[in-house]
Amino acid sequence: MEINLVSDTITKPSIEMLQYMFNAQVGDDVYKQDPTVIELEAKVAKIFGMEAGLFFPSGTMANQVAIKLHTQPGEQLIADKYAHVYHYEGGGVSFNSGVSCCLIDGNRGMITAEQVQGAINDPEFYHSPLTSLVCIENTTNKGGGACYEIEDLKNIKRVCVANNLKYHLDGARIWNALIAKNQDPREFGKLFDTISVCLSKGLGAPIGSVLLGSKASIHKALRIRKILGGGMRQVGYLAAAGIFAIDNNWQRLAVDHKRAQEIAAVLQTKSWVATVEQVETNILIFSLQKYCNEKEVIEKLKQKNISISSMGQGRLRIVTHLDYRAVMHTYVLDTIQKLEI
Template identity: 40%
Template structure:
C-alpha cells in the first residue's frame, strides 16, 4: 500500500527529519549494555533531569517501560489499578499477567481520568487473606482512549496521596506527557513528582523512530536494568537511536503546540460538518475523536474511502467512532485536505 498523503492514523506515523538523521549519523557510541554508550547516558541524564527523578533508563518501547515498571513494583497475584481504557489492559498483549503474574483492577474513569474516591474504593482492604493485594496505581498522561485528555496536576496529587497512604506505588504512563506539558503549561517534573516511576515515549509526538525512557529512584532503575536484560532489551551501540531522542528533546517539544493547534482546527471543521458529531470540549491535545452520524456510512467505511479515494488515513475504533491524531508530519494545509475529503464523502 502507498504511504497516505495525510496520515492522521497515529502520532507514531512520523519519519525522522533531516536534522534528526544528521544527529543519528554523527552519534558517539559505545556498549550500552555495559553502560558505556555516551549518547545513551546523555539521553538518560536529560530525561532524569526533565522528570525530576534520580535516574533513567533507555528502553526500546513504551510498552517495555510499562511492563518493566509493573514487574519491578508488583508481585505475582497482586493487583495494578488502572483506568478501564488503559494501554496495558488493551494493547500490551496481556503483558501484566504474562510477564509479572499481575491482575488488573480497572476503574471506570471519565475519559481516562478517575478520582481519589474511586482509587480508595478500588484498593483492597488489608488483612483478608482471600483477596488479592493492591500493589500499584497507574495513570496515563495524556489518556489515549480518553481522547488525549490531560490529567490535571491536582487530580494526580489526589490519587497518588490515597495510593501512597495505602502502601501502593504510583506509576505514570507518560507516552504523551510532553503533550500534557505543552497544553497545560505545567512542568514535566511537577506532573511526575507525585509518581514513583514515569516514562516518556520518543516515538510518538517527539518524532523519533524508536525508543522510550523510564525514570524513577536509583534503586528502581537498577532493578529495571536487570529486567531490561531479562526481557532481551539491553543493546550495544544504541547511541545511534538515542541520538534521535537527544535531538527530539532539544527540538521537538515546544513545537507540539502546532500539533495541538492543528487538532483544534480539524475538530472545529468537523464540528461544523453535517453528519459528524464532535464535542469540542474533548479536544485538549493532539487527538480528535468523532462520531459518524450518517445512515449510509459507518466509521470503517469512511476510513477506507478516505484512504483509498483521498489518501487520508484515520483509524476507526468501532462502527461509529474515528480517531485522528496530529503530529510533526501533518501541516496546517493537510487539515484542509482531510476536512475537504470528509465533506466530499458525506456529500456523495
C-alpha cells in the same frame, strides 16, 4: 499526497535528525559504555527532576518493567478501563508480572482519588488480590488525548501513600500534556515512583522510551530489562534521535494541538457526525450518526488519500503529528468540509 492521520507513531526522522544520529558517539550500552545513551537518560531524568533513567526500545517494555518493579505475582494494579497497560500491551501485565487489573470506569481515560480509594482491596482480606500499584495514563489514548490536572494527580498520590501503594505514570504522550496544560515536568517527578516517557510519538524519534525513577529502582529495572531481552549495544545512534527530538520538537507540539482543534471544528458542522469529543492535544475522536457506516467513511477519506482509524462502535480517530504539514492540513479541512455521507 498521502496523508496519514492514523497515529503520531508514523513519523520519519528528518534530515537534521538523521545527521545528528550519524554524528553520535557510541559504545556498548549493555556494559553502560554508550555516552549518548547515558546523556539521554540523564537529560530526561533532569527534566522531570528524578534521580535516574533507563533507555528502552519501546514504551510497552518500559511500562512492563515498571509494573514488575512494583508488584509481586498474585497482586493487583488499579487503572482506568481504557488503560494502555491493559488494552495494548499484549496481556503483559499477567504474562510478565502475574498480576491482575482492577479497571475503573473513569472520565475519558482519567480516574479520581475517590475511585482509587474505592477500588483498593482490604489488605487483611486474603481472599482478594493484594492491591499494590496505581497506573495512570497521561495523555489518555482511548480517552482522546485528555490531560490530568496536577491537583487530581496529587489527590491520587495521597491515597497511594495512605495505602502503601506504588504510583506509575504511563507518560507515552506526557510531552503533549505538558504543553497543553503548561505544566512543570518536575511536578510529575515529585509525585510518581516511576514514569515512562516516549520519544517516538509526538517528538518524532524513530524509536525509544525512557523509564524514570530512583537510582535504586532503575538499578533493579536494568536487570528486568535484561531478562526481557531489552539490552542493546551501540544504541547511542537511536538515543541521539531522542536528544534531538526533545531539543527541537517538544515545543512545536502546540501546532499539532491547534490543527486537531481546527479539524474538530469542521467535523462539528457535518450532519453525518454525531459527536466530537473534547480536543485538548493531538488526538481527536468523533462518533458517526447511527445511519453511517464507519468503513464507508474511512474508505471515502482514503479515496482522497487521507487515512484515519476506527475505534469501533462508530467512533473514529484522527491524530495530528510532526509530519502532518500545513499544506496537508489545508487539504484535510477542505476535504472534510466537502465530504457528504
